[in-house]
Amino acid sequence: MTETLVTVPRELIADTIARVLARVNAITSGGPGWTRPSYSPLESAAHAVIEEEARALGCEIRRDAAGNMFATLPGQDRGATALHIGSHLDTVSQGGAYDGQAGVVGALAVIAALRAEGVTPATDVVLTVTRAEESVWFPVSYAGSRAGLGRLTPQEFDAKRSDTGRTLAEHMRDEGFDPDAVRSIEPPAPARFLEFHIEQGPVLDDAGEPYAIVDAVRGGLRYREAQVHGVWAHSGGAPRGARADAVVAMAELILAMDAVWARLLDAGHDLTVTFGKLDAASPQHAMAKVPGHAGFCLDLRSDDVAVLEEADAALKAEIARIEAARPGIRFELGAQSRSAPARLSETMAEFVATGARAQGDSPRRMLSGGGHDAAAFGAAGWDSVMVFIRNWNGSHCPEEAMDEADLARAVGAVFLGIVAERGR
Amino acid sequence: MTETLVTVPRELIADTIARVLARVNAITSGGPGWTRPSYSPLESAAHAVIEEEARALGCEIRRDAAGNMFATLPGQDRGATALHIGSHLDTVSQGGAYDGQAGVVGALAVIAALRAEGVTPATDVVLTVTRAEESVWFPVSYAGSRAGLGRLTPQEFDAKRSDTGRTLAEHMRDEGFDPDAVRSIEPPAPARFLEFHIEQGPVLDDAGEPYAIVDAVRGGLRYREAQVHGVWAHSGGAPRGARADAVVAMAELILAMDAVWARLLDAGHDLTVTFGKLDAASPQHAMAKVPGHAGFCLDLRSDDVAVLEEADAALKAEIARIEAARPGIRFELGAQSRSAPARLSETMAEFVATGARAQGDSPRRMLSGGGHDAAAFGAAGWDSVMVFIRNWNGSHCPEEAMDEADLARAVGAVFLGIVAERGR
Known part of the structure; x- marks a missing residue:
């Protein structure tokens, strides 16, 4: 045959x-x-x-x-x-x-x-x-x-x-x-x-x-159980300057990492950045409460370990910047997992x-x-x-x-x- | 006595x-x-x-x-x-x-x-x-x-x-x-x-x-069951330009409304702006998925109905701007409730x-x-x-x-x- x-x-x-x-x-x-x-x-x-x-x-x-x-x-x-x-x-x-x-x-x-x-x-x-x-x-x-x-x-x-x-x-x-x-x-x-x-x-x-x-x-670099802590407060009673709103801090981190992503792509690197879960909807959260907590996960992927490291370093720098600008806000990234x-x-x-x-x-x-x-x-x-x-x-x-x-x-x-x- | x-x-x-x-x-x-x-x-x-x-x-x-x-x-x-x-x-x-x-x-x-x-x-x-x-x-x-x-x-x-x-x-x-x-x-x-x-x-x-x-x-002006729709995608497979990420769009709206709040306070108005709940943590959400949906509530409060109206108009303008800039993103504010x-x-x-x-x-x-x-x-x-x-x-x-x-x-x-x- x-x-x-x-x-x-x-x-x-x-x-x-x-x-x-x-x-x-x-x-x-x-x-x-x-x-x-x-x-x-x-x-x-x-x-x-x-x-x-x-x-x-x-x-x-x-x-x-x-x-x-x-x-x-x-x-x-x-x-x-x-x-x-x-x-x-x-x-x-x-x-x-x-x-x-x-x-x-x-x-x-x-x-x-x-x-x-x-x-x-x-x-x-x-x-x-x-x-x-x-x-x-x-x-x-x-x-x-x-x-x-x-x-x-x-x-x-x-x-x-x-x-x-x-x-x-x-x-x-x-x-x-x-x-x-x-x-x-x-x-x-x-x-x-x-x-x-x-x-x-x-x-x-x-x-x-x-x-x-x-x-x-x-490959990937992931934080599966990250958290941001703020201070719970009443939505009508807490003035803007007195708030430590976990959701607003989270929004700032998401857009900051989106900008980091754009910058690394512009530099010719391979990268994806995804906040796949954002949980500010526990029984403790309510329409009339300034959120004191949010959970999230972050998934970074690249064909280059060095780019993952650079994105991770940028993440930590952005967190430090946000924490410094927003008293009462504290991020906890939790365990990191990786795939090569x-x-x-x-x-x-x-x-x-x-x-x-x-x-x-x-x-x-x-x-x-x-x-x-x-x-x-x-x-x-x-x-x-x-x-x-x-x-x-x-x-x-x-x-x-x-x-x-x-x-x-x-x-x-x-x-x-x-x-x-x-x-x- | x-x-x-x-x-x-x-x-x-x-x-x-x-x-x-x-x-x-x-x-x-x-x-x-x-x-x-x-x-x-x-x-x-x-x-x-x-x-x-x-x-x-x-x-x-x-x-x-x-x-x-x-x-x-x-x-x-x-x-x-x-x-x-x-x-x-x-x-x-x-x-x-x-x-x-x-x-x-x-x-x-x-x-x-x-x-x-x-x-x-x-x-x-x-x-x-x-x-x-x-x-x-x-x-x-x-x-x-x-x-x-x-x-x-x-x-x-x-x-x-x-x-x-x-x-x-x-x-x-x-x-x-x-x-x-x-x-x-x-x-x-x-x-x-x-x-x-x-x-x-x-x-x-x-x-x-x-x-x-x-x-x-x-008084208050509230959206208790608002939503943002995007397009579900794989976190590693969807390039940046092809995404309609509901969580990133949401982050943009949160920071935009925070800026609106600052502007109205600067103008001497009374106002609070609170996103008390943000739910991107349904069973469909996962670390490795670009979020195609998020639910949220928004609570606006003021001693002046005109300021509530102005903030509500700004909200709708910001949503229109974000939707125009992000194909595939669509906000649904749902029913509005008010207290005078x-x-x-x-x-x-x-x-x-x-x-x-x-x-x-x-x-x-x-x-x-x-x-x-x-x-x-x-x-x-x-x-x-x-x-x-x-x-x-x-x-x-x-x-x-x-x-x-x-x-x-x-x-x-x-x-x-x-x-x-x-x-x-």
Whole structure:
């Protein structure tokens, strides 16, 4: 059989994507949007759907101690470096229909296409379904994949889930995994990792391009439980000069950091600055009260650690300036968490580009703003790459939208990359 | 009996204040602070405590259809215009130990002092305990006193309590009062109303003065359920120029209105501007999401309706400016509510000043920033006045502090005012 005899089974790919996405998204704690917390029974149920689908394709199923699932389609050389393709099935609270699940379903569609066309790949192709990627639940970056890679720190096992207050170790145990076994996971030998994922940004949609190859992932510097303290007072009774209004101080910090962001972009740096939560709505807050407190989180991202440091230093300088100008105001940033920027694999980028060319596409190279499991695999020495799918209506929200045909096109490229590799 | 033979029973006044405040504040739904919602069983229980205390002093007890309580110490001339003294017993959520209750307990102490000294006042003295003064529960100004004065609008009976979502009429019925009877209350003949209340501001504390006479109450213009809509996006994926961040837009509005406030103060106007609640912490909000929504309330207060109008116009201009500069951002102010500024009674101010002089005090005249039942009685044609008690540590919060000795001093002044009136 020569390469030219293999065609991309486009209809099968489209059907697999539509059918399995619907099956996974039927599992949610309720709307709006989709909610499957990390290490929850809902995440486990979604894993079970994929396991069933992969078994039906004849894959060998394996789980590591942390509950990451591996469904293997054997290759011609079982000893060669395997190609893992996958993503995660947990979501943020009230998240979208594609973040994570599109990557898993895309991987499944690649395997379905290989099976349907009778293609035995050069190496094992391993559908890889990680756990606990969304760090809104546990304040740990890529908890599931890093657990499986033997790279969680002892402290991270004690991280508490934001909704339950119980630890990562406890939730692992709830889902049937032994945290002590996870603690002693032997890091697996580095292999290859490919992740389909929606872009979570407007670049591809604005450019009218269905998919792209991602060769770097931004790192992050975060304050998840920051606070500003002021002085509670009566809204009608406290004169302007006597106030220490936590919300006004917060507004000043937000606009100051927005200006810092503009300045660093103008200097040619890569950066995002986001105050994703601002909570001045506790039972203690009221229309007739000058706010004495607000909680907030701040997320800084860049492809350059030095820029993150510079933004963090600017943050602390702005806080000092605001505190000095506003007696009674005191900021408490709380614990800082970080994820390192990751450069992905040029070899893997070329692998995807080869398959894309075979179907007449020339996807651009771009940067990922969001952190992804591919970064965790990359940090562990794997040859990693991502394939971004055009999306719109935001991300991490119920409105998050993607055209399944775009994912199918990207699946076709990876399918043809595997075919080409076999042909070499 | 001549006037000079009457002495102020200072110990009895102090004891009454301490004992009855403690009894009332034992009634709360739990800490921090004190919570007795408007038209709740907790407010009714606090009313029952005062009824028991007033009965023990031999007062005649009466309630109007809306549940406001009147405990009368008969005067020499039962037909003369009565002197009502009182305040409310509901609190904001997690409020303080003095707002409202200090006024009720002060009124009770006046009557206890009159009884103890065997003073029969010139007119009836009526301890007046209103309902539902704190408009954080029902978006209605002075709901209880205005109900009793026959001044609630039909729509206001349908206002929903912020915690239960049930209407004012339903909550009245729950506490044993018939809303239909309230709808047909005949406005009582205007009498005189005096209200002790903590200042809820720093003026007296800064000046080292225990109490003051309030001759005007600021009015308010409020948006209780305002919102700003933006576009949800991924914090790492959405470039700066492509964002419609609801929290950044909100920060811009807060600082813009702070500047408007400074400008109007510089122009010599009276105004307060407070964003008391800012809610960008729903389940949909997350560290890794650009906020697509925030809720807020805005409270504008002034002694001058024209200044409220000017601030409201500036608010709308700032919103238009921000919306024009930030595509995707849209503000929705929602329903506006108002309370009118009230000028209080010069005759009643002089009544208090006379009693104060009799004990060697010369309290200042001042403005009230907060709205109070006295404003509702004033608007209904009563001769109303307030006596502000120095306080600190804010107001409408658990830390709200007052020296009971300051209230006792003010009670002494009113006691001596009554004695002087009898002597005329």
